Amino acid sequence: MIKSPLKYVYLYIFIGICWILTSDQLVTWLAESTGFKPAVLQAGKGVFFVLFTGALLYFGAQRQQKQLSQSEKEYKSLFYSNPTPLWIYDQQTLEFIGVNDAAIHAYGYSRKEFTQMTAGDHRLSDEPLKGTSHSYHESTSRQHIKKNGETITVLITSYKFHFKGREAVMVMPVDITATILQEQKLQHAFQTEKDLREQLQENMHIISTSLEEKRKLAEVVARINNMVVITDPYGMIAWVNQAFENFTGYSLTEVIGRTPDFLHGPDTDPSTQAYLMESLQRNEFPVIEIINYTKSGHQYWVEISISPVYNENGVIEQYISIQNIITDRKARENKFARQNEALRKLAWTHSHALRKPVASILGLVELCQTTNHDEQIKELNAMIGICSRELDYVVKQISQEINTIERS
Numbered sequence: 508m509i510k511s512p513l514k515y516v517y518l519y520i521f522i523g524i525c526w527i528l529t530s531d532q533l534v535t536w537l538a539e540s541t542g543f544k545p546a547v548l549q550a551g552k553g554v555f556f557v558l559f560t561g562a563l564l565y566f567g568a569q570r571q572q573k574q575l576s577q578s579e580k581e582y583k584s585l586f587y588s589n590p591t592p593l594w595i596y597d598q599q600t601l602e603f604i605g606v607n608d609a610a611i612h613a614y615g616y617s618r619k620e621f622t623q624m625t626a627g628d629h630r631l632s633d634e635p636l637k638g639t640s641h642s643y644h645e646s647t648s649r650q651h652i653k654k655n656g657e658t659i660t661v662l663i664t665s666y667k668f669h670f671k672g673r674e675a676v677m678v679m680p681v682d683i684t685a686t687i688l689q690e691q692k693l694q695h696a697f698q699t700e701k702d703l704r705e706q707l708q709e710n711m712h713i714i715s716t717s718l719e720e721k722r723k724l725a726e727v728v729a730r731i732n733n734m735v736v737i738t739d740p741y742g743m744i745a746w747v748n749q750a751f752e753n754f755t756g757y758s759l760t761e762v763i764g765r766t767p768d769f770l771h772g773p774d775t776d777p778s779t780q781a782y783l784m785e786s787l788q789r790n791e792f793p794v795i796e797i798i799n800y801t802k803s804g805h806q807y808w809v810e811i812s813i814s815p816v817y818n819e820n821g822v823i824e825q826y827i828s829i830q831n832i833i834t835d836r837k838a839r840e841n842k843f844a845r846q847n848e849a850l851r852k853l854a855w856t857h858s859h860a861l862r863k864p865v866a867s868i869l870g871l872v873e874l875c876q877t878t879n880h881d882e883q884i885k886e887l888n889a890m891i892g893i894c895s896r897e898l899d900y901v902v903k904q905i906s907q908e909i910n911t912i913e914r915s
Contacts, residue, residue: 598676601625696839740824742767
């Protein structure tokens with residue numbers, strides 16, 4: 508079956524040839540049968556042919572316009588029903604060109620309220636948006652304000668493109684407020700640990716100056732909540748405080764004469780222990796972090812600060828080791844690092860993955876508007892469908908990965 512627009516072309520050619528071959532005989536017959544003048548019938552013949560071909564062209568154009576309108580509706584449906592917030596704004600005027608339903612739901616503004624604003628109205632950042640040098644960021648973070656006044660931090664992925672003859676920017680904001688709060692909590696934990704380390708150094712000074720009298724030393728150390736281990740110059744344990752016994756489950760009698768490496772286990776890094784021993788041989792006393800194990804086999808992270816005790820001849824007589832449990836801090840560090848790396852990879856990967864199908868769809872839509880050939884339009888529509896499904900798949904993957912990162 509012949510498809511438009513060739514159908515109309517063939518029909519027009521057929522009717523035109525038939526009209527050319529038969530219209531004169533028809534006019535002669537009508538003139539003889541009705542008595543009308545041949546000139547009048549000739550004029551009527553021309554008018555009829557013009558009206559008929561005009562109607563044929565009108566219906567063909569109307570059908571093509573309907574197909575173009577359907578393609579545009581499908582693209583708009585893909586944009587507006589997307590589960591990820593999206594909007595498009597004019598790069599020069601900052602006016603919103605389009606805002607999808609997910610953005611309206613996330614920010615609380617109605618579609619009408621969005622159209623009455625510019626792309627700068629919902630930002631707390633003082634950075635200007637006007638002009639091409641400030642309007643485009645492929646991946647960056649910003650603070651946005653919702654309609655209810657809530658301030659959120661978002662990771663912005665955006666890119667420029669031509670939209671209906673205008674320089675436009677498409678934006679995909681991802682809410683990373685929870686991640687920022689975790690980072691702030693981690694910074695607070697670092698500050699707390701720093702304060703604790705300073706306190707530990709003061710405690711070490713107290714211990715070092717109190718070694719002249721073991722009774723006084725025992726009284727001071729007993730009041731310290733951190734674990735304290737005292738060894739001889741060869742690394743043999745001479746004494747541990749009550750905090751060490753309570754946490755590790757080992758009693759003083761069980762550990763005297765043993766080296767601290769009996770606390771090590773499968774996940775202990777041997778290179779850390781080797782580094783510590785090499786440093787002590789060079790009379791260096793680093794602060795190290797290492798995995799140890801309790802008597803029951805429970806794994807824990809510990810920060811170890813070592814200070815030497817010298818005799819009157821300047822020879823090291825003992826080592827004092829103060830140990831701070833940092834298991835919770837290590838867990839927070841690892842969790843934050845995994846989430847941060849995952850977000851960076853996600854932003855980089857999908858900013859490029861989104862660009863290809865969207866740019867293809869926009870280009871195909873513009874091509875549809877410049878051609879009148881039905882066959883070409885059908886092919887372009889099929890290609891738009893393929894690109895739309897590819898874009899939908901990428902967006903769903905982004906949403907799933909963001910949810911996975913937030914739950915991790």
